[in-house]
Amino acid sequence: MSKLASLAAAALTALALPASGRPLTYSWPTNVGPLNPHLYAPNQMFAQASVYEPLVTYRPDGSVGPWLATAWTVSDDGRIYEFSLRPGVTFSDGAPFDAAAVKANFDAILANRPRHAWLDLARQIARTEVVGPLTFRLVLKEPHEPTLKELSLPRPFRFVSPAAMGEGGTTAGGIRAPVGTGPWRLVETRLGVSDTFAVNPTYWGGTPAFERLVVKVIPDPNTRAIALQTGEVDLVYGAAGQIPSEAFLRLRDQAPAFSAAVSAPLATRVLALNSARFPTDDRAVRLAINRAVDKDTLVRTVLDGIEPRADFLFAPTVPYADIGLTPHGFDRAAAERLLAEAGWVRGSDGVRAKAGRPLSVELAFVGTNAQQKAIAEVIQADLARVGIAVRLVGEEESAILARQKDGRFGLIFGETWGPPYDPASFVSAMRTPSHADYQAQSGLPDKPAIDATIAAALAAPDPGERRRLYAHLLSTLHEAAVYLPISHAVAIEVHRSTIAGVGFGATLNEIPFAAMRPAGIGAGR
Template sequence: MKKACFKFLAASLLLASIMVLPGSAHGAQSDTLNYSWSANVGPLNPHAYSPNQMFAQAMVYEPLVRYAKGGTVVPWLAESWDISADGKVYTFHLRKGVRFSDGTPFDAAAVKMNFDAVLKSAHRHDWLEFIAQIAQTKVVDSHTFELSLKNAYYPTLQELCLIRPMRFLAPSGFPDGGDTATSIKAPIGTGPWKLVETRKGEHDLFESNDLYWGTKPTFKRLMVKVIPDSDGRAIAFETGEIDLIFGSGGHGSGQIGIDTFNRFAAMGNLETAISHPQATRVLAINSNLFPTNDLAVRQAILHGVAKAAIVKHLFLGVEPQADTLFSPDMPYCDLGLSPFEHDGQKAAALLEAAGWKREKGAEYLTRDGRELALDICFVGNDTLQKSVAEVIQGDLRRLGIKVRLVGEEMDSFLTRQKSGEFGMIFGDTWGAPYDPHSFCSSMRQPAHADYQAQLGLPMKKEIDRKIGDVLISVDEQTRQDLYRDILTTLHEQAVYLPLSYMTNITVHRPQLRGVEFGPTKYEFPFENMHWER
């Protein structure tokens, strides 16, 4: 213990000795903004997922329409659009004069080429109902593109705002044969940035796109340094190696630890900010695996976890408490659902009524000779998830529930989500513009933990049917009623333990101006940033 304390003290003294005062790291003459991420940004295939990093895909590629603050959809690469009376045909009038970063024109033929490439591998996008609803794509003329749907799919415009898979790669970036499912030649988009260099495990270098049709970035270059852990990132900021911390808070999955963010905020000589709630941090509870296939066990877990204490002591005021799967601020989600209040006595009564008993001298409850035991699965290097899991483990131990902590590499963790090999597993909703429609749509496919968590519910098929119905409903009241049924059922069946509403955070020196949150948690508007002059 003494050695550990000595090492911590030594590290603290070292930090204090090398701390760079605000403004001394970079002057207003610097034309490079230094940022960091936990891994390289990947090949930046606009039609693919991991290892492509979403924030970087959004820097290089653009959508037909864009999600704006306040929840509206605004013109982007399409200046305007028309929707047929039956809601099945969208005609997009494309912005003229737009070029890809290699100089080739952005036109209707390029739009169709990208749509057709995604449709060619539609099975890769089963989570997104919009792709399944596309019936036909058509070039009307060089700057008019027509999209025909099988049904009047109401979230069409919102899902065209998504960062992937429906943004646009230049024809010159397509591989031979046109199939982007596995690779591209080069990441060439219409966005304000272009990727010019990648060094594995070191950095990714972006440059301003001189051909950009909109307001060009002030910085000529954006250096994204690979710093795997949040503590290393905090040190890099303090020593002036990076200029900006921007993204989610929390060790492991976050830019920096929440405690470190609060330390920076208390210093008084740095600019810090917290975004409005952007998504929900949850644990999915498996209804298809013993012992959480018992509704009473799931309900007891929700009543047994001291969530307010977790929010206070682990999230430290940066993330507010969540009591429902989606924030009431999300469309169709302000339903007045009663939260599962922390009540140990009620939790114990639920378990007793369901036949769970503690044998003499036993630490944990049993029923029919089987112990009440489950796994909580988390990303092994995410210390925030680990800390939350440890608190939940302690809370449930008091109820007689045995909890085994399973920390794994990200790939193994994601595999477990899809296979259903979990009792409880961390996850989060996707925020705007995905919630609730895209997130609910994905519940019908084993792409994430949600499908497996719900698979044991007796009304699972009915939930899936209602999700399908709500996505193609043309009547607003019917849509509201269906969402109420879907979300109320999931809430009452206790397949989610909502913890907090996730936020993004920023930390930067006062000389860096124009730092603001994007309309979604995945969009970082670096192009608006500049040094004070």
């Protein structure tokens, strides 16, 4: 057995547990969707990752390890990846997981290549080959440094049984059923009520401790906190906004009835500032916004200190991001000077204007997200103090996503994607119009040069050159002030004392349900 395979076997030890008849109950704001592994909304990533598995897995230390592939080789020119597949794996419908199934899935994904253009790997794949029953080859057009990390993502490079694919592939024909190789199977969906998953009895990695996972649809964070307190759900897990921060702190103090934890910083909560739309097309306005927001007070009062303040697009712990940038920093007087020097004059109503046009900007947020609403209100008040009027626009999530794609925003909430997306996959997506980052940057005169730098960084084989290119990119974006970093997003978990084995995964979007067990069942059994 190779060293990589040994590590994978050790990681799976926690799954070798007897199944419990009682369900594990969780909650989510919406139903999980049809769970097509090769598509996006309304499919929920944590659920996709529970049913479908990758060739390789991203690990907490930032490395990539084996999963459905036990080993791989990379050609000297960085273009050819050859994977040895794990023997004896089947899909939950009994179909074999082999090189032919892997190729069928890659072909289905690439048939919808434009939809996946945000991910550079989808553009770089030249062809796929079945080398042997359990040997699969991936051939790229050019070297692509983040290939293995992008293969570990919750979507789209995961595997559905070929028998479950629609007539026209997974895009045109959809899927007949969500049939993967993972530890869970989706067995029931009740719209607006719940989704139920059952253990996959053929799972190669061992049997989860719970026979069923029930995900209850609870859109409101306050209602979710009450459901946890009353025992309707066993745990809350995910981004800090899953329940109000004050509820999290209160439950954390109610040991031993509840246990709670906060992860290390995983992503950066930001506002994207639209450089192609008045008035944030003025760099002085964007810089003034960065200087006018008192983030320390915001983090303390709205986020209850759970999330640390952010000064840059990426935390210094993200690869290639520790480049010695100087924070814009909170300085209300400096914000006032920037605006005055740029010709923005205060009117009698306190709002600045230039050439007869008021300094007024829309801030868009998800209306049902109480945390975003509270942050937006603080920012609205801070900007009013320097003469910037902010109109708050709270809409349902789908409408906010549409605004991100078409640029109908002045300021809009967003987040970096955390590991393993940051920085490579996240900056790659800056080049496509489907994300707010593209729209925020689209008014910059050097946008073509920014995109060229991203392409060069993704292809650079030399780590030193890659670091130089990332430093140039991140410096350019910081000086352009197209982001207002707010805080570093964390994951939280709160669980009842009846549950054990709860811990954080390596990413925010993959929840290790299969490692959880009823209290009293030993992890080694």
